[in-house]
Amino acid sequence: MGPKKGAPSGPPLHLDERLLLGRGQLRACYHHPDSPELVVKVAAGQAKVQLQANHKELKGYRFLLRRHGRLEWVSHCHGLVATTLGEGLVCDCIRDVDGTISxxxxxxxxxxxxxxxxxxxxxxxxxxxxxxxxxxxxxxxxxxxxxxxxxxxxxxxxxxxxxxxxxxxxxxxxxxxxxxxxxxxxxxxxxxxxxxxxxxxxxxxxxxxxx
Ligand SMILES: Nc1ncnc2c1ncn2[C@@H]1O[C@H](COP(=O)(O)OP(=O)(O)OP(=O)(O)O)[C@@H](O)[C@H]1O
Ligand SMILES: [Mg+2]
Structure with a gap:
């Protein structure tokens, strides 16, 4: 099932620690289980600022898209999905030409x-x-x-x-x-x-x- 814009729907994507790719202060970033082209970001905890981060990024991405069109040097967001670790934001996975994560x-x-x-x-x-x-x-x-x-x-x-x-x-x-x-x-x-x-x-x- 592909990601949808707006509220997540459908069966949740299964994420676990084996798919973990990186962590920031607010979110953890996972490989998408079905697509090497994508990552899924989920809140790293239950604090409001962590739970809101994906919505803020999607809003920020849409703002940039409206203002500048598709920008070459930013990773693209595809929308929200339900995951086993809570709501996830699907984005392009940035990889080098040999396939390793940049x-x-x-x-x-x-x-x-x-x-x-x-x-x-x-x-x-x-x-x-x-x-x-x-x-x-x-x-x-x-x-x-x-x-x-x-x-x-x-x-x-x-x-x-x-x-x-x-x-x-x-x-x-x-x-x-x-x-x-x-x-x-x-x-x-x-x-x-x-x-x-x-x-x-x-x-x-x-x-x-x-x-
Ligand atoms: N599109 C991507 N492709 C590959 N790796 C990514 C991608 N997005 C995030 N990462 C990895 O996950 C880490 C955390 O991602 P991100 O910066 O989105 O989290 P955050 O918690 O919102 O960050 P912050 O600490 O700046 O608030 C990044 O530093 C990077 O290592
Ligand atoms: Mg960050």
Whole structure:
């Protein structure tokens, strides 16, 4: 049964720990049991903010789709489904050309091989410029939300995995979700933070040799 837009229906998809692919603070991400092209995200707990995350992401995705059409560098959402672990959001699974799950910037920094810092800074910078040029309102620019997908020509493509940000604004009155100049200022601040976090976590993981 394919995913439907709106409320989940039909027999629940069976998800279990063997299918677990990644975890964020709010959701766990599973391989779709019937399709390697898809993932299913479910709430990681019973807190309201966790239970609402899928709805916020779907809303965020639909907002981007209305405003920009189908964007090349974001993972696409297909709708909500019932699962044995609660309501799930079905999204494209981001894989490299050889079929392995694409690693996030965080995964690259924490991989056993020494990551190429200048490559990570360059691709993150490229992604931030893309947001700026197209005026895309994405703000959750954290290291685990950006996958680097290796393509057939060996070039990496950044893909944003987590679109709930616009509707997950913790400001008391979320002006920056609606006022363009505040949104742009926030995005530029978050872009600078992304680059400095890449440097920070890289230095923690791979400290320069003592003189
Ligand atoms: N479309 C996808 N394809 C492959 N892996 C994914 C995909 N979406 C998410 N993941 C993996 O699952 C992890 C958690 O996903 P996601 O960021 O959606 O969860 P979250 O709990 O909403 O995040 P946050 O902690 O930022 O609130 C990601 O860091 C990534 O490792
Ligand atoms: Mg996330």
């Amino acid at each position: 690693r996030t910037i965080w995964d690259h920094i924490h991989s056993p091989e020494e990551p190429d810092l200048s490559f990570l800074l360059a691709i993150a910078g490229q992604f931030c410029r893309y947001l700026e040029e197209k005026d895309i309102w994405l703000f959750d620019l954290n290291l685990k939300n950006i996958a680097l997908q290796r393509q057939a020509d060996g070039v990496y493509r950044p893909v944003f995995l987590d679109l709930k940000g616009r509707y997950d604004n913790n400001e008391f009155i979320p002006f920056s979700s609606y006022i363009p100049c505040l949104a742009r200022r926030k995005r530029r601040r978050r872009a600078r933070q992304l680059l400095s976090r890449i440097r920070h976590f890289h230095a923690l993981r791979h400290p320069p040799p003592a003189p």
